[in-house]
Amino acid sequence: MPEREEISPGVAVRAVDRWRNGVSSHEEDLIAEEIPIAMVYNGATFAVMMASPHDLDDFALGFSLTERLINDASQLLQLETHALLEGIELAIQVADNAPGAHLDKERERLLPGRSGCGICGTRDLENAVRHDGAVGNGPTVSRDALELALRELKARQPMNLATGAVHAAAWADASGRILHVREDVGRHNALDKLIGAIHRASVDVDSGFALVTSRASYEMVTKAASAGITMLAAISAPTALAVELARSAGITLIGFARPGSHNVYTHPGRLLSAASD
Known part of the structure; x- marks a missing residue:
């Protein structure tokens, strides 16, 4: 248990009776606030x-x-x-x-x-079910850059590291370097927070891509389209409607983004096999 002053915002401390290997103990646990x-x-x-x-x-x-x-x-x-x-x-x-x-x-x-x-x-x-206008051209991104962003994101989620109960949305530049991360108990809230953060920082949405630690449901694609984001990578699966909305909006939609593997469902031309392609 970290010191109280080190607890991340959005995290609460609650009592728990923990059972492990036949032994019960009364402890404090870190819980995500909602x-x-x-x-x-x-x-x-x-x-x-x-x-x-x-x-x-x-x-x-x-x-x-x-x-x-x-x-x-x-x-x-x-x-x-x-x-x-x-x-x-x-x-x-x-x-x-x-x-x-x-x-x-x-x-x-x-x-x-x-x-x-x-x-x-x-x-x-x-x-x-909104149909936002088509996004811009956006950057081309190498698979190595996507892998780098995935590795970096694991260490950039203090709330989830503490509680195991929240989602993250991240913004990475075309090289895969993560610039902004926002966390929330709701996946769509995390993406809204990220979109607000990149607007406040005057980030050019044609300079990078978004990565979310959730499934790519249609509202995630709709929010990305409304912000002009051209590439959305999700750690979990997309829905069929999300794929169709991404196709019509011109978004490169990536699902099951894991170390060493991913699926590209729409507009694969933005994702290159290597940085030099």
Whole structure:
């Protein structure tokens, strides 16, 4: 057990009775936090997401962009974080010409967005399955660069190393060097946080690729497309709808990305067999 001051944000300490090899012991364990976070735009609640309570500036920006509540980062004018008894409220002020400035009952979520659900409570099929425009050309990336990013990511997940219960989304440059990592109990929240982080850092999305420690479900591809990300590598499997959306958006979708192996489902031309190809 690490010292209390060394515990990562988003991690809580809880008592546990541990049973090992016929012996019981009462100990403290590190557990991932998961709390309700209300996304409030110009005074109107849009959704309540179950998420890890850290990197909330990045979460607010990335969520606003991928949910199309703002058209670009400049439309997010102010963010205030309010700690409440029930959870956290993110009071987000957006420009008057932003889509999220004047929410109505047709835009708000009917149900909370649970940590494993990207669109819980969405009212209609048009909002559930979005078809964003095609992404740009993006970089070409060697398989060696993908392998390097996979190796680097294992050591860049403090919350998961402590708890074994959270996902990560990472941004790597074309050489495979990881520049940004965000973690969350929800895979889609982690990607939203990453998208917010790379926007805040003014990262050129044509300069690298995203890597996620989860399956590549369709909402992950949709979020990547909305951010202009041209290559998305997932450690687990894609869904059929994710493959079709990646194909139509021009995204290179990689699944089962593991040391020494991976599957390329769409637009394989961006992935080279060697750095010199």
